[in-house]
Amino acid sequence: MFDHIVETQNLSKHFELGGxxxxxxxxxxxxxxxxxxxxxVGPSGxxxxxxxxxxxxxxxPTSGKVYIDEIDIAMLDAYELAWLRCHRVGYIFQTFNLIPxxxxxxxxxxxMIFAGVSxxxxxxxxxxxxxxxxxxxxxxxxxxxxSAGQQQRVAIARALANDPDIILADEPTGNLDLxxxxxxxxxxxxxxxxxxxxxxxxxxDLKIIDVSDTVFWLRDGRIEKVERxxxx
Amino acid sequence: MxxxxxxxxxxxxIELPLLEAFSxxxxxxxxxxKRSIIVVGSIALGIALLxxxxxxxxxxxxxMSSAGVTIEAYQFWLVMVSLFxxxxxxxxxxxxxxxxxxxxxxxxxxxxALDQHVMKIFLIEALIFGLVGGLIGFxxxxxxxxxxSCFQLGIDALWKTPLATTxxxxxxxxxxxxxxxxxxxxxxxxxxxxxxxxEALRHDV
Numbered sequence: 001m002f003d004h005i006v007e008t009q010n011l012s013k014h015f016e017l018g019g020x021x022x023x024x025x026x027x028x029x030x031x032x033x034x035x036x037x038x039x040x041v042g043p044s045g046x047x048x049x050x051x052x053x054x055x056x057x058x059x060x061p062t063s064g065k066v067y068i069d070e071i072d073i074a075m076l077d078a079y080e081l082a083w084l085r086c087h088r089v090g091y092i093f094q095t096f097n098l099i100p101x102x103x104x105x106x107x108x109x110x111x112m113i114f115a116g117v118s119x120x121x122x123x124x125x126x127x128x129x130x131x132x133x134x135x136x137x138x139x140x141x142x143x144x145x146x147s148a149g150q151q152q153r154v155a156i157a158r159a160l161a162n163d164p165d166i167i168l169a170d171e172p173t174g175n176l177d178l179x180x181x182x183x184x185x186x187x188x189x190x191x192x193x194x195x196x197x198x199x200x201x202x203x204x205d206l207k208i209i210d211v212s213d214t215v216f217w218l219r220d221g222r223i224e225k226v227e228r229x230x231x232x
Numbered sequence: 233m234x235x236x237x238x239x240x241x242x243x244x245x246i247e248l249p250l251l252e253a254f255s256x257x258x259x260x261x262x263x264x265x266k267r268s269i270i271v272v273g274s275i276a277l278g279i280a281l282l283x284x285x286x287x288x289x290x291x292x293x294x295x296m297s298s299a300g301v302t303i304e305a306y307q308f309w310l311v312m313v314s315l316f317x318x319x320x321x322x323x324x325x326x327x328x329x330x331x332x333x334x335x336x337x338x339x340x341x342x343x344x345a346l347d348q349h350v351m352k353i354f355l356i357e358a359l360i361f362g363l364v365g366g367l368i369g370f371x372x373x374x375x376x377x378x379x380x381s382c383f384q385l386g387i388d389a390l391w392k393t394p395l396a397t398t399x400x401x402x403x404x405x406x407x408x409x410x411x412x413x414x415x416x417x418x419x420x421x422x423x424x425x426x427x428x429x430x431e432a433l434r435h436d437v
Contacts, residue, residue: 058342059430079246079346085429086246086344097339097433101263113252114344116245158343 004067005166005198006032006055011064013050013221024050026221027064032200032214034165037192039209040202042218048202049170051218055200056089056168057081068166086114090159090197094171096151098143104130104154105139111161129157133187149180156187160197167191169201173208185211248349257356264329268361271325275365276372278318279409282311283373286401291381294392315412322416330354330424331435337424338432347425354421358413366409370402 013025025047032038032055040048053059054066057073066073068084076084085091098107108126117125130139133153143151152172159167169188173181189211191197201208209215215227261268285307330337337350381389424432 053430056342059428082341082344082346083244083246085342087244091342093433097335097342099336099339101260106259110340111343113256114246114248114349116247116249162344 003034004031005034005069006030006200007067007070008051008055009065009067011051011054011066012062013047013054013059014062023221025054025061028218028221028223030216030223030226032198034198035192035196036213037189037199037211038201039212039215040200040218041204041209041215042224043204046218047221048218050221052168052170052200052202056091057084058091082114086111087162088164088166090162090164090167092152092155092159092167092169092172094174096143096148096155096175098151098154098158100143103140103142104135104146104157107143107154108157108161111158115162117162125161126157129160130154133157147180149176149183152176152180152184153187156184156191160191164197166198166200169199169203171203171205172201173203173205181205182207246344246346248345248352250352253349253352253356257353257360260353261357261360267325267329271322271329271361272365272368274318274321274325275361275409275413276369278315278412279366279369279405280373280376281314282408283370283401283405284377285311286405287374287377287398288381290397290401291378291389291393292385294394294397295381295385295389315408319412319416322413323419326354326358326417326420327423330420334424334427334432334435337427338429338435341427341429341432350425351421354417354424355414358417358421359410362410362413363406365413366406369409370405373405374398374401 008028008030011025011028012023015022015024028047028051030051040051042048050059054061057066057068057076060074068088073081073084091097099110102110105123105126108129109122112122112125127136127139130136133156135150135153135157138146138150143154146154152175167188172188173184176184185205185207188199188201192199201212203209213229215229217224217227289307337345340350378390378393
C-alpha cells in the first residue's frame with residue numbers, strides 16, 4: 001500500500017479556442033507516492049504544464065478532482081489555497097520567475113515573509129539555502145547579474161524556503177545548457193533522497209527521466225503509460 | 233514521513249505584516265526610481281497649481297485685511313480640470329506600472345501571497361507617492377504664490393501671511409493628493425491582485 005501525497009481523479013481541463021474545444025487534459029488519473037521523484041513526460045502540447053498547474057493548485061480544472069493528502073483542493077478557499085502554496089508546495093519554473101528588483105537573498109526570503117518567519121530567522125535560513133545550492137558568494141546579486149543556472153539555483157533555494165513536502169518543477173532544465181542542467185537535476189535528486197521531498201517535474205529532458213522513480217508519459221492530454229523504475 | 237501538514241489542522245498562518253509590506257513597497261519605489269519620479273512629479277504639479285492659486289488668494293486677502301478668501305469660479309474650474317487630468321494620468325501610469333509587474337505578482341501568489349497582500353503593497357506605494365508629491369507640490373505652490381505676491385504687493389505681504397491658514401492648507405492639500413493617488417491606484421491594483429497566478433505568469437510585456 002502506497003502513501004499517496006497527490007492524486008487526481010478524472011481530471012480534465014478544456015480550453016475554448018476559436019470556437020473549438022481543446023482537451024488539454026482528458027480524464028487523467030495519476031497517483032504520486034510520497035517521497036518519490038516523479039516525471040511528467042510528453043511532447044509539447046501533451047498537457048504536461050496544464051497538469052503541473054492543476055496539481056499545484058495554480059489553476060482550476062474543468063472537471064475532476066485533485067487531492068493533496070486526501071484533501072480535495074477544489075474545496076479550499078482562497079486563503080487555504082494560498083496557504084498550500086506557501087507552506088506545502090515549492091514551485092520551480094522553466095523561466096525561473098525570480099523577482100528582478102530583489103537580490104538572491106531577498107528572493108529566497110520572500111516566501112518566508114508570507115509564512116511569518118522573523119527577519120533574523122529569514123536571513124539565516126536564506127543564507128543556509130543559498131549556500132546549499134552553491135551560491136553563498138552571490139547573496140546580494142540580482143537575477144540579471146546571475147547566469148541562467150545560478151538563477152535556477154536561486155529558484156530552487158526559494159522553493160525550499162518554507163520546507164515544503166512537494167516540489168513542482170516545470171521544465172526546470174529547459175533553459176539551461178547540458179552541464180548546468182545536470183547540476184540542477186542532481187540538486188533536486190539530493191533533496192529528494194536526503195529530505196524526502198516529493199518531486200514532480202514536467203519535462204522532456206531524458207536526464208531527468210533517468211533519475212526518476214516513476215515516469216508518467218502523457219500524450220494528447222491522456223496518460224499513455226506509467227513506468228516505475230524501482231519496483232518496490 | 234509521519235507529519236501530516238493539512239490546511240485544516242495546521243496552525244501556521246500566512247500573512248504580510250505592515251512593516252514588511254512597507255519595506256517591499258519602499259524597495260519597489262527605490263528600484264524603479266525613474267518611474268517613481270514621474271508619478272510623484274505629476275502629483276506635485278497638480279497640487280502645486282492648486283496650492284499656488286489658494287495661497288495667492290490667502291496672501292492677498294490677508295494683505296488687504298478682508299474677511300473672506302474668495303476663489304474665482306474660473307480658478308476653481310482650472311484647478312478641478314488640472315486635478316482631473318492629473319488623476320487620469322496617474323491611472324494610466326499605474327496601469328502600465330502594474331502590467332509590468334504582472335509576472336512578479338503571479339510569482340508572489342505562487343509563493344503564498346493573498347490578493348490583499350498585493351493590494352497592500354500597491355496601496356502603500358500610492359500612499360508614499362501621494363505624501364511626497366503632495367508635500368513637494370505644496371511647497372512649490374506656496375513658494376511661487378508668496379514670491380509672486382511679494383513681487384506685486386511688496387515684502388510686507390510675506391509677514392502678513394497667516395501661518396495657521398497656511399498650515400491648514402498644507403493638511404488639506406496633502407490629504408487631497410494622498411486621496412488622489414490612492415483612488416487612481418485602486419482599479420489597476422485590484423485588477424492585478426485578482427489575477428490567478430497562471431494568468432499573471434503567462435503575461436508577457
